[in-house]
Amino acid sequence: MTWMPVSPKAAVKEVQDVTFLTAKAFASMFRRPFYVRDILTQMDIVGVGSLTVVMLTGFFTGAVLTLQSSKTLTTFGAVAFTGQLVAVSLVRELGPVLTSLMIAGRVGSGIASELGSMLVTEQINAMRALGTDPIKKLVVPRLLATTSMLPVATVMADAMGIIGGLFTSVFVLRISANLYLARAWNGLSYMDLFGGLLKPIVFGATVAIVSCHCGLRTYGGTQGVGRSTTQAVVVSSILIIIFNLFLTRLILVYTR
């Protein structure tokens, strides 16, 4: 398979399978047994495991964003508004999207390769043979982990971004820290915060479902695992970027 489903029929089938997986995952989320230990392990992997990556991404994005926006704002004589522009861009768009993309790369690939190798070594069949529903044991914990930890990671990225911006403001642009922070804080509305948290929840679910789906329909041995892994990252990244447009539109309509 290449970067896109070849035939329309295959594409429809794929969408159908993903929809079924999503429905099954949500339906079995509320039925016993609950694999609490697996959920916590996954939350640890997604949340704690991605912290460094996410914080670095946030910091440097905020820093560079500050440099660029101050340059533009200077031409309008509005350099004092740098803080506001940086905070709003970060919280609304860059924080959620970049964090989710990083996690799609880090966690999505992990999920797809883990489930893929479990499938080709018959561990999934063994699990079913021992009376476990793989969706409940494998998919649900990963779905819960990404949807709960992505908003947390996004908040971390946003905070680090604003700190990164603060650094460049103070040391490069010579804007006072108080002014920058006050503008940043006052520039944000509750709706920005809401939208900035809704997005990572949706993106987190996207990463988990797409990656689990790719892993669980691996074929062709070890080579197939590599293919599934790549696909999981590519498809979830693209979906994040596309969904972001729709979510942004939706949020903007409702915040007016």
Add this chain to the structure above:
Amino acid sequence: MTTPILAMKNVVKYYGDAPILNGISFALFRGETKIIIGASGSGKSTILKLIMGLDRPDEGQIFVEGEDISKFNERRLVSVRQKIGMVFQESALFDSLTVRENVAYRLYELGVDENEIEGKVRQSLGFVGLEDAIDKMPSELSGGMKRRVALARALIDEPEIMLYDEPTAGLDPVTSKKINELIITLRDIKSVTGVFVTHRMRDAFTLATEYATNGDGQTTFHTEDNFICIANTRFLMLHNGKIIFEGPDEVLRRSKDEYIKRFLA
């Protein structure tokens, strides 16, 4: 006549365009063992997966204790699978779990008490001579050890039906003898119904000619002589999606069929 514990009726299974199984029918009664032989790729593992409900037949029915499971959904299959233990061809141990957790897996799923689990795990590992490996990870085990852990995992809650997919492949003679004796004991003392897939005719004939008796709490093994047939085991041979032989070892050995003769040679 009592109902068979396990039966297939005109089962057809396709992978792609080719039928791998093309009209398979057989029945197994309590305490009986069926040895499935056949060339590589003839569909032996597929039969076991169908019995376990891990895959569905394209046609035909599969009966477990009289119930047709071929149309069961996953949730109903769970209760069927509870009665069946399966040893996978490639062991299929969970590599993120220790040997202890692998063997105990089913008991955890059933919510058995922690203290009870430890004893049962040790007992089950004792059967296959691997108590020492209890804290190891699967990646630290040899292929043969993995297979024995897989056997211990399948045996832990004493299922009524056991499916063995080449449990002795690649094992040394001493260990495979131990495993054969374990399977014979389960069949003759515990009346476990079994399906045993193998390439190794020597193990197959051991299973078909030896039997176990239990006296004074001591299990002893005997070899039946050539004229009577005590061991409760029949052969089933697959070729081109069909059963080309079904019967006891004596008949199999005397078969005039060219393909079978070549296979036994």
